């Protein structure tokens with residue numbers, strides 16, 4: 001499974017994502033033998049650093065962010081030898097391109113080159129233009145685009161148009177790191193490899209689906225970015241709509257990239273529009289106020305930000321997929337910062353049994369797909385209560401873990417994605433039409449919220465969310481998983 005030799009050129013190489021995710025991901029892939037010895041990592045950023053300075057930062061990052069059982073001093077040193085650093089402002093044509101050229105020219109001309117844009121998306125076009133101007137884009141090159149791809153349909157189109165002036169669509173790899181999560185791919189396995197589920201995966205048997213990504217963290221040091229984004233843009237437009245697409249898509253004929261992406265985009269295009277006059281009834285937005293987390297007082301969002309803001313840190317949307325399979329089944333999409341606990345999960349609630357044998361005592365079957373943490377699944381069933389005098393039911397749960405059987409850790413999402421880009425395998429990356437369809441669906445909500453036409457609810461940091469969200473889900477006869 002080792003890839004061909006590659007040069008990974010990272011723009012934004014001093015940033016948080018590179019340090020926290022990208023370098024540890026490449027290290028881990030080297031550790032398990034997927035990265036060939038000739039591979040190189042070329043970090044670029046505007047900060048004027050020597051190679052030694054950069055390697056010191058990279059070493060610190062690995063020591064901080066690698067799980068203890070993966071840290072190996074000798075291997076870290078071997079990994080660091082692969083790293084080069086070029087001080088470069090990728091948007092300026094009169095900058096240090098000669099130095100980058102000198103480094104790249106050390107490799108054979110047919111070496112796979114991956115340009116990873118871990119920068120603000122407004123810079124993508126200018127960087128691409130310079131890469132083109134200096135002849136760095138070869139037939140063996142690909143480009144990886146980090147999110148966010150825009151802040152609405154128009155800006156997403158502009159970014160996509162800008163990059164496509166210089167790269168073919170087949171060379172463009174748009175990251176959604178949720179697709180790289182092994183457990184998100186388990187949705188495909190559970191649905192399509194088990195007749196037990198595929199036979200009942202439709203409106204006839206499913207009452208509703210909840211998709212949640214809740215985090216305990218607030219906005220940390222990212223307030224400047226987050227305040228221009230908000231929960232809907234940060235999590236729902238990309239990650240959670242991708243999860244929804246996997247839950248709702250028709251069975252693809254095969255697992256080829258475009259077959260799966262066609263199936264997903266069909267879901268996004270079939271989402272029932274939420275026109276501006278329905279936004280108030282079909283969504284909830286909220287901000288956290290000061291509260292308590294594990295016994296410690298934490299400030300509210302506005303206090304952290306230090307100014308007034310109408311940016312949501314919590315968002316819920318009710319979606320309907322207008323295909324025959326999903327006739328009127330609500331999908332509840334929810335995300336929160338500063339929630340009680342970190343949990344990403346899909347909860348499938350099945351319809352109640354029509355059997356008259358047990359009257360109303362039979363509970364609904366429920367499948368919980370736990371994406372993180374405690375990765376695994378649980379299926380709530382009705383079984384007989386053995387100690388009751390008559391025939392009574394009680395709850396039973398069938399459960400399993402997604403973790404590898406050998407006790408090793410589930411790989412981080414960036415590990416697979418970074419090497420899939422080297423391999424030129426785009427199945428777990430988002431195609432342009434998916435990005436644009438997702439923006440089209442969320443846009444009326446974004447506009448209505450921006451115009452403050454929907455009240456901002458509030459929740460205490462460390463709580464599950466606002467009371468409004470409870471009332472909201474009850475209007476379609478459901479309750480949040482943690483309230484059941």
Ligand code: BG6
Pocket residue numbers: 147213215234235344
């Ligand atoms: C990122 C968001 O895309 O996903 C962050 O910008 C969020 O705000 C993160 O914290 C969540 O990712 P994960 O993998 O921890 O669920």
